[in-house]
Amino acid sequence: MPMVRERSGVDKIAPYQAAKSLESIKREYGLSQVIKLAGNENRMGCSARVGEVLNQLNSQFAFYPDPNCTILRERLSTLHHVSSENLIFGNGSFELISLAAHAFLGEGEESVIPDPSFGWYRNVTLQMNGTPVMVPLKDFTIDTGRILEIISERTKIIWICNPNNPTGTILAEDQLNDFINRVPKHVLIVLDEAYIDFTEEPYFNTIDLIKEHKNIILLRTFSKLYGLASFRIGYGIGDKELIERINRVRSPINVNFSAQKAAEVSLDDEAFKNSVLDNNRKGLNLYYTELEKLGFPYIRSNGNFLLIQTxxxxxxxxxxQNGIIVRNAGEFGLDGWIRVSVGTYEENEKVIEVLKTIAERQTGRRKNDYETGI
Ligand SMILES: Cc1ncc(COP(=O)(O)O)c(C=O)c1O
Incomplete structure (x- = not known):
């Protein structure tokens, strides 16, 4: 039977490989217990208030949610000192990335993507029949100099994941400012800040950038620090005209009621946020100490994950075999590396135990190779 004729360009899009869900991993590998450290989720869970509040609100579940996320919008506009018109909400930042491409990228126009970085930028570019222009990282960091060199008349969007997934590197304040100042004003810069809360050193307030530059949108998510990945909610901050343009391609009721309420109560739970950040820093420090001892190279991280060369x-x-799922960074073009999400302290210790067995095996092999003269 002949296939329905698809829109041109769809054949070029490879299905996006999202991190598998916990349940599907258990089924696939026949495991009853899994420590999933492959999706940069929050292993501390989420604020206990989320469940409490949602339980009290089940009378609302049959109604459509607020299409404007009004309460959350007010909360975030106060928190970030921006007008409510500077904000747009999405079904996770995945959706906001799609919306930015849908609003601004036309057929044959270029979108500049550091490589490796978050894979969805390339996918949405192809969805729009745009041309992805991949710019390799330099020393695991986004090469802003090279990006500036390859900007052309056809460049429409530049994707800057800062801190970058999967490397965890961040651009220095001066470097980011200098870069933004040199990008032509007609080019949209998407500054994806999914991991901005986890930086090793306090970072400057990037929200001020949108007051000076009309061509920047910052993307933030409730999936990481707040541990609300299953709810699907993120937001963008940008100049109001930019936001208004993106709103034109947004489906009208894109953020569900539970997600809005979960986000609202999570913003208040300072103790939970602090415990997440504390666990993340302790976890990364534990890795750094143990990896030094084991001799595995790694990249210091500004995220809730770590790149390790195994x-x-x-x-x-x-x-x-030890019930742990990590991400093979070969998927991102980094053969010989794994990306491990920071877990609870005990989970991190378990990962380190496995790394020890790998190190021992490798040392044995190197020794054997030497002894047998290979
Ligand atoms: C850099 C980056 N941007 C965006 C996302 C998507 O996040 P969300 O859960 O808000 O859709 C992720 C998810 O891991 C990510 O790593």
Missing amino acids: GKEPVDNTFL
Whole structure:
């Protein structure tokens, strides 16, 4: 039977490989217990207030939610000192990334994407029949100099993931400011700040950038620090005309009621946020200390994840046998590396135990190779 004729360009889009859900991993590998450290989720869960509040609100579940996220909008506009018109909400920042491309990228126009970085930028570019222009990282960091060199008349969007997923590197304040000042004003800069709360050193207030530059949108998410990944809610901050343009391609009721309420109560729970940040810093420090001892190279991270070079031999199965799922960074073009989300302290210790067995195996092999003269 002949296939329905698809829109041109759809054939070029490879299905996006999102991190698998916990349940599907358990089924696939026949495991009853899994420590999932492959999706940069929050292993501390979310604020206990979320469940309490949603339980009291079930009389609302049959109604459509507020299409404007009014209460959350007011809360965030106060928190960030921006007008409510500077904000747009999405079904996770995944959706906001799509909306930015839908609003601004036309057929044959270029979108500049550091590589490796978050994979969805390339996917949405292809959805619009745009041309992805990949710019390799330099020393695991976004190469702003190279990006400036390749901007052309056809460039419409530049995607800057800061801190960058999967490397965890961040641009210095001066470097970011200098870069933004040199990008032509007709080019949209999407500053994806999914991990901005986890920076090693306090970062400058990037929200001020939108007051000076009309061509920037910042993307933030409730999935990471707040642990609300299952609810699907993120937001963008930008000049009001930019936001108004993106709103034109947004589906009218894109953020569900529970997500809005969960986000509202999460903003108030300072103790939970502090515990997440504290756990993240302690977890990363534990990794740094142990990785130094084991001799595995790693990249210091500004996110809730860490890139570790374990070598050519695949290690996914060794982790799986221990009930742990990590991300093989070969998927991002970093062969021989894994990306591990920071877990609870005990989970991090378990990962380190597995790394120890891998290190021992590798040392044994190197020793054997030497002894047998290979
Ligand atoms: C850099 C980056 N941007 C956006 C997202 C999507 O986040 P959300 O859950 O808000 O859709 C992720 C998810 O991991 C991410 O790593």
